Amino acid sequence: MMKKIMRKELLTKRDGLTEEEVLHKSASAFQQLKASSVYNNANNVMVYLAFRNEVSTEEMIKDLFSRGKRVFIPLTVPETKQLIISELLDMEKDLEIGNFGVLEPKEEAIRPVDPKVLDLVIVPGVGFDKQGYRVGYGGGYYDRFLPRLSPGTPTVALAFEVQLIEKAPTDEYDFPVEYVITEKQFIDCKKIDLK
DSSP: OHHHHHHHHHHHHHHTSOHHHHHHHHHHHHHHHHTSHHHHTOSEEEOOOOOTTOOOOHHHHHHHHHTTOEEEEEEEETTTTEEEEEEEOOHHHHEEEOGGGOEEEOGGGOOEEOGGGOSEEEEOOSEEOTTSOEEOOSSOHHHHHGGGSOTTOOEEEEOOGGGBOSOOOOOTTOOOOSEEEOSSOEEEGGGOOOO
């Protein structure tokens, strides 16, 4: 219940950002990510496609393509609550509006891969605490997906400052991310003191 109320409050806060703020703050968050070794060392990057005022990932996808990196995007399978990871080759040609109103690969552009090939995963969410726990959209897709990555694969949440919370309600299925990056800070969640 607690999570539901929190999710609603966080979405309201995020929805309150203007388009200009979203673009400006997204660019700042991306600059922080771009300066990091986790980003620069990665070759196979999974990126979400932003919707509803999420931190925009369009510039990142263009940047990855321009560096000759491989880009992968999630495809939700509502029946099983699984994510299929599909390689994105062309933002113009490969995508259509899919489940939940999110851009997803068209049927003929689904190129599934084993999550173990990924060496960086950008994780969406509604809210995050500094330990890397998230309030998601309630489907549990990422909590099921993240344990399937190769051990040691860096996971990064992109968020706006308004999405940071003191503590996310957690249960044993919740899988924290390693880094949370906002327009103002780069948080290494593994180094956060829990006191």
